[in-house]
Amino acid sequence: MRIKIIIPNASKEFLASQIEERRRAARHGVDLDVICLSEGPVSLESGVDEALIGLALLTEVRKAEQEGYDAVVIDAATDPGGRAVREFADIPVTTGLESALLYALSLGDKISVVTSLENSARLIKDRIRTYELQSRVASIRFANVPVLDLGHPARTVKEILKEARRAIDEDGADVIVLGNTGMSTVARMLQEHLEVPVVDPAVAALTLATALVQMGLSHSRRCYLPPPEKDVLGEAFKDWEF
Amino acid sequence: MRIKIIIPNASKEFLASQIEERRRAARHGVDLDVICLSEGPVSLESGVDEALIGLALLTEVRKAEQEGYDAVVIDAATDPGGRAVREFADIPVTTGLESALLYALSLGDKISVVTSLENSARLIKDRIRTYELQSRVASIRFANVPVLDLGHPARTVKEILKEARRAIDEDGADVIVLGNTGMSTVARMLQEHLEVPVVDPAVAALTLATALVQMGLSHSRRCYLPPPEKDVLGEAFKDWEF
Amino acid sequence: MRIKIIIPNASKEFLASQIEERRRAARHGVDLDVICLSEGPVSLESGVDEALIGLALLTEVRKAEQEGYDAVVIDAATDPGGRAVREFADIPVTTGLESALLYALSLGDKISVVTSLENSARLIKDRIRTYELQSRVASIRFANVPVLDLGHPARTVKEILKEARRAIDEDGADVIVLGNTGMSTVARMLQEHLEVPVVDPAVAALTLATALVQMGLSHSRRCYLPPPEKDVLGEAFKDWEF
Amino acid sequence: MRIKIIIPNASKEFLASQIEERRRAARHGVDLDVICLSEGPVSLESGVDEALIGLALLTEVRKAEQEGYDAVVIDAATDPGGRAVREFADIPVTTGLESALLYALSLGDKISVVTSLENSARLIKDRIRTYELQSRVASIRFANVPVLDLGHPARTVKEILKEARRAIDEDGADVIVLGNTGMSTVARMLQEHLEVPVVDPAVAALTLATALVQMGLSHSRRCYLPPPEKDVLGEAFKDWEF
């Protein structure tokens, strides 16, 4: 099984810091490639950031399908490009937040998401409403830690842990979902300190992609209809062909 | 009061067909400019289409704010770019679907949206879940009429009317919201045939923008936080400065 | 455009204190008349108060329609008489709470209503359930200030402001809706102190009425059916004719 | 135990037709009085009808409490005056729809209400939203039978039965709640024809009042606060003293 992980930002440093973690999370028999975008913001923390990556993300998804991958992972915890990438692809596409929430649903009644910034928290709230999972989410908390610092777990884990504890003690969380990919080290440190399950969205998205391929399932084309063909004008779209 | 209407596609023909309708809908004292995007798809009917317009739409919103407009209308009924454009702007930004739904909420218990294509209907469903207005929406129907034909009302109105009638008779709709902008003529013809109110999203978005300016209100910056500054790499973003 | 504002209590002093505010809120070209009821409670703060104004309110709405007004505003933030007045009238009828909520929905995810008394807060909660907007309402708070003191903003604004701040900081409100009409001065003072939008229900109801007339829309007669004709017995109803 | 049933319309004929039915429904040991209003509409079928009975209904509730009754039943299936009468009274007050729904909740998952007219169906929908019981209600149907014909069960039962069958077969109703009081004969005939429980709101409201008195319970004064004292102006209110 061949899976392509697309980190939807343009930071090659972040990419380099993540490859080993993803290989560690892959189960035996999964052939993995991890890339990032060739252009766009160096991190994904706002609606503006997400609005800027549309073309590059769709281009990479198309390429992955053409290259014969069995599934694509959009490796971000705010689930950018959800409907568009599934309209566009026949192979399964998974994203960090949705995957983590689905596994978390099986582990306890109430889930709290803890993320780095309030901007990201707002994006996550939007997604949870789109998924209609509000009643299972106890809270969405943020720790005021910029995404690009997330590679330095010593600094980050303390702040995240504080919010996770409040989620458990004050909000009634049974399960913690991390609201960022690129936090696998943080996730493991958190799990050592917390008595509830901690779900890492990067791991969850890869695991879900693997499971869907294993089960022979992909997203419903009744839900994600292929887009109507049409002219797309402008220099930026000169290589675009649908 | 100066309002800029941004039609978020790249069809100058569609733009030309709409300007007179928007002026007709503007109340006395509103100084109106209507533009479309310089690049991108020629119509907006899918998640893919929406994913492609991010940069162009944000660029136009920034320009409108710099030019001193009091409000911006994103003239589309699938509400593309919602969070991003509001993170980015201090002036009020309205969109077709949300505006039409809010006015419709004041007119009856249950609303049905009737749009052109199933692809658009799926986008509208996503938005309604994001707005958490599902319980007030009786149904979302589509008539299988491509958007670019919407200028030919004779052909379109019959199909739309059929779905609107089913919304009223079978789904219990008290109010009809049209699920496309560029249908103002259709809207008027529908209203002649239907005994329930018909809300035109193009008219609603302009009216809401006008009302917000009049009341001195704009979107909450607690909800739509300014995005963190960061590097955005690539040729396409060379003029980008946040 | 001619709009009649009906303040649904019998206090001529309150009426006198409000006329200037309403004229200030009306946009150019709106011909405005503001009245109160000839009998009934001098303020509206409870279900009992609301139950006592039925006949007088319906009588005034009918009179307004006969006099040729284009719309009627029921100028109160607990939305008394909602269904009855719309069964009874063909012209648009707007009310303070519903209008303010609808505009607020366009400005942020979560709304808090801050009103004067707990009695009013309970009425507002009932209405929000009827409108099925609970999921968008963060909280309904009250400041223990009697309605008839609301003309003295120095005394009132401090208490209201305290509750509005708690709504923002503790309840997560993105937008504040005032839970009383007759607070326009308070609303402006609050807006100076708060970083989130503050919606005045008196202004919102007038603005919505204006917008509906402008768009040629009125409430759905499928939802608000004309009442069946029937005998109404008793001296109090001797002038009643439906 | 002494219970007063207030039929909230002004039809002495309807009153006369109901007394025997209520006595039949009362359990041993309940001392029952049944009255109607001295003025107002002769039947209750619309929001307008309900708006007209406020003063008369509150007057009767106050009188009942002063006379020492242990509970009051508002004998109507659209639950008029709900909050006001409970603000006003310390003794338990029950109403037809709410009582019937609560008993029905214990009998099956999904409830359908079948009432006489579409106007009443709309009032019932409003109430069910106020009670936040939408998810347990499969449908609200109406049979186009005027309330005042309900005494003639031969004519009525056929139409009601047809709608009840559709509620069961098409809407998935497990339990039928009749949406009118004054239908006890109809209820019994229906029960003979239907394999699911049929709940009569007149019987339910009396049974609930009896149960609350038996358990020593009345409505929460935290929820239904006593109304603030105030001047009530006008001839109609000259005897009003709170």
Next chain:
Amino acid sequence: MRIKIIIPNASKEFLASQIEERRRAARHGVDLDVICLSEGPVSLESGVDEALIGLALLTEVRKAEQEGYDAVVIDAATDPGGRAVREFADIPVTTGLESALLYALSLGDKISVVTSLENSARLIKDRIRTYELQSRVASIRFANVPVLDLGHPARTVKEILKEARRAIDEDGADVIVLGNTGMSTVARMLQEHLEVPVVDPAVAALTLATALVQMGLSHSRRCYLPPPEKDVLGEAFKDWEF
């Protein structure tokens, strides 16, 4: 009317302590028998406890129906065996939590349940979701008092009272439902200290059973279908015959 109360645990001491309370709660004319199970856990505080009583509980319900009782009460506040016992019986079956919630719904907007242990609180949360009554429940609190101590009200009432006060002051509860049967003395003491209604599930379940028999109603067989006949293997089921 003959009603059988089944306390679904195997503690004869607990049974002995409850009989007098149940007789006190029964209205005149109700012929009452109170039993407990012959085997199983001595108290019911967890999902495990509930999973162990299936056979014994069904056996007692069948026996009660064969003995000609008019209704059965499952005297526990976590509503064990709900669907199974109703599939199995034609006579009405009531349970503590559901009965208490339904009466509480008629008394105020928001209900809090206060129970003994967190384990029980979790079971109660599951049930409330099954009943789809979440939006009417303000909170479910527990006081860390083992069930078998509940007979000693002096020790228990203080802890329960503390949680009930927090439910009212912090969670906005209008009505308190006790989350244990076997607390009737506690319930009365609580009611003396609290200004909101306190509903005892043991009393409520008996009162509801009585009311259903009085109204001639039992659970819907459309909802609770008789189970398909089949072989049940094993020594434990040798007397089982359906």
Next chain:
Amino acid sequence: MRIKIIIPNASKEFLASQIEERRRAARHGVDLDVICLSEGPVSLESGVDEALIGLALLTEVRKAEQEGYDAVVIDAATDPGGRAVREFADIPVTTGLESALLYALSLGDKISVVTSLENSARLIKDRIRTYELQSRVASIRFANVPVLDLGHPARTVKEILKEARRAIDEDGADVIVLGNTGMSTVARMLQEHLEVPVVDPAVAALTLATALVQMGLSHSRRCYLPPPEKDVLGEAFKDWEF
């Protein structure tokens, strides 16, 4: 990784027919054992059936944990014993319906469950309410095929297919979840006929168990608290020790 699948009925024939299917669904590296209960009903189709298996199911789960398995699958699509088995075990426990729903959530907006009998459909409805996933479920349909016939796919698939088609065409299902385990052949045949994904609960539960072990996750002990120790009386429980 060692996983034990417990089929929670006592039919050795059914067990024999399923072992090969489960091995086929297991991914490489999973060491699988499949058992059924030693006593109890031969199939699981009703609440009564489920109530009878409590002791046997808990006994098998405890045994599996003692034997060192990494996870347990309760191989049934009505998710019997959910809370109890998780209170009891530290290793992950998955069930058919919940697992299938979670994977289905990732594949489309609306899910329909198609099961064999109306009795099972009712159990499934109860579970979906407990999981608070109603808004994502389009319908729950049944085909009137007894469970024990499910091994004969030629007879079964036609009826199931008919209901699945109606779910897609009439109810708007994007994804089909089969509402029985023991249908893997049926699932594959269905998938050949349907253009939407078909999720087999037996495969989903095994895949989820595998994924949880792989990610090092198990259910939250904050949600599923260990049960209080206590006496369990009676011959049937003589070997019971918690």
